[in-house]
Amino acid sequence: MTHQYSLTGLPTQITPVEIQQDKHQPTLAPTRPNPTQPEPIPAALKAARRKYQYNYSHIAPVAMVDRLPKEELPSRAWWSKLIRTMFKILSNAIVGAHNHHHEHEAEQHASRLIRKTLVDILRQRPEVRWRLIWHLLKTAPTTLLNGLRLSFSDAESLLHSLAAHLEHDLLRILHLNLKEHLAHECGQDRPTSIADFNQQFATIPLPECAEYFQEDEFFAYLRVAGPNPVLLQQVRHLSGDILCSHFPVTNQHYQTVMGEDDSLQIAITEGRLYIADYAILAGAINGNYPDQQKYISAPIALFAVPSADAPCRNLQPIAIQCRQSPGPETPILTPPTDQNPDQKQAWDMAKTCVQVADSNYHEAVTHLGRTHLFISPFVIATHRQLLPSHPVSVLLRPHFEGTLSINNGAQSMLMAPEGGVDTVLAATIDCARVLAVKGVQSYSFNQAMLPQQLRQLGLDNAEALPIHPYRDDALLIWQAIETWVTDYVSLYYPTDDSVQTDAALQAWAQELQAEEGGRVPDFGEDGQLRTQAYLIQALTLIIFTASAQHAAVNFPQGDIMVYTPGMPLAGYQPAPNSTAMSSQDRLNQLPSLHQALNQLELTYLLGQIYHTQLGQYEKSWFSDQRVQAPLHRFQANLLDIETAIAERNRHRPYPYRYLQPSNIPQSINI
Structure with missing residues (x-):
């Protein structure tokens, strides 16, 4: 006879026939009669370990699957x-x-x-x-x-x-x-005007952002609702009139935009000052594939929210420095005013420098590193350590569909020399790979929980930063997933002890951290799973990243990054070195029309394929009838969130649709 764990943790007998008929019925291994003897490895796990082997050289030294199993x-x-x-x-x-x-x-x-x-x-x-x-x-x-x-x-x-x-x-x-x-x-025709790029949308609809991509308000809005919504940070300190040693913004710069009734010090005190710093790109090597010199810099951009009594409290751009070190050829640029209208071209070029940096950081770090590569070890370890009938495996596997396959395609085609990324991104392909590795290795699992991450960045205060669509919608999804995971986990792990005594679960946790395993930074509680609460948080983060977080950073490719003038993946002229730049300089900074088509093709392909939907599991996937009520609550919560986000979008400066549950796939499959 075989054993299955009941809600009380006591084994109840079921027949092997019942197991075959109910393949998704979650089961936990019973307590061994002799704990000193090693647990025999089930044949199914032995087979899985032969198929799912680690490789550390595809994108070295990140853990990926060696050869893609046919499953x-x-x-x-x-x-x-x-x-x-x-x-x-x-x-x-x-x-x-x-x-x-x-x-x-x-x-x-x-x-x-x-x-x-x-x-x-x-x-x-x-x-x-x-x-x-x-x-x-x-x-x-x-x-x-x-x-x-x-x-x-x-x-x-x-x-x-x-x-x-x-x-x-x-x-x-x-x-x-x-x-x-x-x-x-x-x-390799050069554009003669922005209209040339618009004509490339012959049968694919011209993106909405083509109408307003040059507006400063939209440029700032992308920091909180674009493809890279968790790079912005709150500025918490000010030393005299210097924001920081390598970005000497003065009160005069600030008041040029925000008016004399406001100041840097007041904005910092009230938590209204924010910075986007792309220092990680300072060592990036400019690429030249396929046949043109490309440029990327490491800009710093300052933003502020108007005071609480202002009629409009949208985030505003204050100043941009296009390189990390200030100097005569790296001026601090501010939005043009009636007093300095000639700075418009230089300001637009500075914004483009930020967009190029943001898109490259997004593709390598936020997107590839912190969703695709982040999730990959969990897929492999789950197959290697947890039987298909294990309750954690049953919960997670729908959120892993297609991930190893798309990651295999990414490392063998997109991230290969002379592949899609090498073609359109600004830095060399080796540099892009290094950035992706830095992105995942610096991403502490235990600090990546969404509420904690927002607090660390200083983005959690809705009074100081009232308009942050990603934050507001992502928290709704996080809470819905957390509630669903809590209900599910409580069925099988009612106590901390039930977590600690699950040998398979502990082996899963150990393999995820191991140097010869998943190499996941900072996973577990002192290297183990000790509490029900931590297990819930860990599973919530895994599911959230595989579904909502990937949706938030992937699908802006299809309607924002697809429009090259608004967010070019590379610059084709160095960053502006003075405040006097011409409209031709601005145009020369943008890609050729052929390169723009390459960008359109790649980003549209990646940003327009929606496969599966969050919360919509395969019929009868959860054969344990106790799961049905929590599942229905989860699905009902997602419907309510869909309605809430639609209502929010009626009042936002621009719609934010990426975290509507109907637009969130279950897994990373594109």
Whole structure:
């Protein structure tokens, strides 16, 4: 007979047949009769440990999976969404490149491109050649007999059917062919005006931010509602008239923007002064792939909230210094006024320097490092140490779907030399990898709990900083997940002792921290799981990061970062070295039209695929009937949050939709 733990912690007998019929029924290992004897390793865990092995060289020295197990390959539903999105990108690129007025002409070009992709696969990949031919014989014999000539709609259907068979080969070769096509059609034309970038949105809708991306208010709003909403920090100290040794902002700078009734000291005392410091980028090496010199700096930007009696209390930009060290060629720039209207171009260039820094920090640190790479060890350790029937495994696995697969694609394609990141980001690919590693290694697990993180940054005070959409919406999601996890954990771990005596759970915690395991910084309570309260917080952070946090930092790519003038991923002219810059200098700072298309393509692909939804688990995933009531409460809470955020967006300067529960996938799968 096999044992299962009941709510009281006493083992109750169930038959092996019952286990097979109820594969997601959570079970805990019973107390061993002889604790001095080693626990025999179940066959299922032995098999999992052979499949899920650590690799520390993909993005060294971060823990990733060595080889992707076939169980981790994307589902057909995911591939369908990916292919559909790629077709949108393909159509947009071809219509824009050829300036077609008739859709069928663009479809002809797209069909030829897809035919070339299939031919390339047949030529380049002999190991899949016969699989592809066999699949075509079964599903599209006429297409094969016609030499792979096919209509646009047939091509889309064919790629959908091939996706599960060819996986990353299809994506990689289609992507390369599209890049080659765009390079031939678009060349390296420099923009003559911002309108040139707008014309690249031929069939993909022009983002809303194209209307107001140059406004100072929107620039400041992105610090609290953009792709990187947890870099801003409250300024808590002031020494004389110097903000800090390497950013000598004066009261005159401040009052130029905020008026003479306010001051730096008053703003600091009231908690209304904030800074965005990109010092981590100071050692970044400027890249030049594919064929142009790129630039990135390490700017510092100062922001303030108007006083409590002001009619509008939106965050305002005060000053920008484009490098870490002040000097004659690194002026402190402030927004233009009636007294200094000639500074507009220099100010706009300074804002672009911040946007370039923010986007590079976002992609390497906030996005890749602190969501994708952060979650990866938890996926591996869960498979290696917890049986599928273990209650923690049952809770977590839906939040791990697709993560190892997308991370494998990231390290082998996106983060590879001459890959997508190397193409569009400002720094070299080696530098981007180092930044990602720094991001995850410096991210203490125990300090990453959202409420604590907001307190540490000084972003938790809604009176001092009333408009912070990420903070306000993220806390709602955090609290809903925390309540759900509390209800769930309480069913299986009613006491601290029940946590401490679960040998599998303790082994999971130890592997996560181990140098030969997950290498997760600062996990556990003195290296162990000692309390129910800590287990709840840990699981809340894992689920929140895999769902809401990734949504908050991933999906702004699809409607903010996709618009190159508003947030270029690289600068193409050095930071402004004076207050007298021309409109041509400003334009020269932006990418070529071809590079802008590369950015549009990459960010739209990453920012437009929504697969699964937070709280919507597979039917009958939780076979333990005790879970149903807490699950329904969780789903009801998410519906209430959806309504609350929609109401908040009616009163915000700009809508913030990334943390609406309907826009949050269960896992990191793109």
